[in-house]
Amino acid sequence: MGRLIGRTAVVTGASRGIGRAIARRLAADGAEVAVHYGSGEAAARETVAGIERAGGRAFAVHAELGTDGDVDTLFAGLERGLAGRPLDILVNNAAAAPTGPVETDTPERFDRLFAVNVRAPYFIVQRALPLLRDGGRIISLTSVATRVANPGQTAFAMGKGALETMTLTLAGALGTRGITVHAIAPGATRTEDNAAVFEQPGLAEFITGQTALDRLGRAEDVADAVAFLASDDARWITGQVLDASGGLHLGLRV
Template identity: 80%
Template sequence: MSRLVGRTAVVTGASRGIGRAIAERLAADGADVAVHYGGGESAAGETVAGIERAGGRAFAVRAELGTAGDADALFAGLAGWLAGRPLDILVNNAAAAPTGPIETDTPEAFDRLFAVNVRAPYFLIQRALPVLRDGGRIITLSSAATRAANPGQTSFAMTKGAVETMTLTLASALGVRGITVNAVAPGATRTDANAPLFEAPGVVEYLAGLAALDRVGRAEDVADVVAFLASDDARWITGQVIDASGGLHLGSRGGLRLSARG
């Protein structure tokens, strides 16, 4: 496919997992992709090398998100790569992991979670706006945790609720420039980065049973949705949260079937 030929894209947290799959898919569609990483330089290099082997174009850029000056550091690293070209696509994928239930959470962990998951994407968007072309795309990864209560992910779900609100309001603010702003909400998604979490006996079967499509997600499932939103085919979609969870927590698949007459 070549629907993104000539476009430039930045994917944060693209060294592994869903971020890597998104970078690979955008590159396969023809985009030049900046692969952002925080500490995984080797993994980011593997992402870039894989894209190049497949005939795509990619570049690795480092910035530690959630720290002072992170947006400036990232865009300073992009300056030579962009070489005066506009940015077409910004994908805010990087996120800190859940820090546990409220009983064991700490102010330090809470602040770190919000710094990476909320403040960083917000100010990356602010920093991107002067170079983002009219008609560009902003896509932020949310989570199915915002619509299904999980006490072990309270603060994490709060951060994702924040970026969903950000998506709605920025879609309204930036629509006059033709910029679409959307979010994608994965559910249980098995990747190279989190594979050990799925290795305990019965975990995969349990999580698959919670999804209408009866399996756990793959990184490519999410990447394909992001690629659609990045394309011209999604030009009339903005301010939306697209569920990419395979129908997680839609309801029981084996419960009572009541007739229309009760």
């Protein structure tokens, strides 16, 4: 579509799943995309190669989020790839998976989840601000878990709720620079990596029965929402949490 030509973007956790779809979509719209990965180097290289085959531009950057020096490592690679150019779009997508109900969670798993899902995005934003062009975009992936009581995802929902609060406060703080800040909250989204989960007997049917649009989400559904918020079409919108779940758990379907 070309509406992001001349712009640069970084997508964390972009080697697979929703992050890969976001990177592909932003590149298809014209942005040069830094494809961040933690441990999946081969998958990240595949994402970059796919973007380049489609005529886009991308490069991979590595950092194991949730570890000491993670943000320094990420930005060392990002700044090499940008080669002095500013950053236009930051997408905080990388996340650790839910750690289970409160009865079986551990301090170690809890701390790891918050290090990846809360601390890393917060300090990535902090480090990005001097690079981020006025009129830039910050978009964080959260979850419908913040509005649905799921006992198996308590800590996960707490972390995603923190990102939604961060979104609101940063939108107020950065508005004078023309920077918009948003969160996108996916629901049940089938990707290549988690497809087996939805093969559990009756699970896909149960979820679609609770979804207003009557199907599971696709990674591209979320990527298209990110692309809208990253574009000039969303210039007068900020501080929002955009539900991209197809209407999961809106209420009883009749």
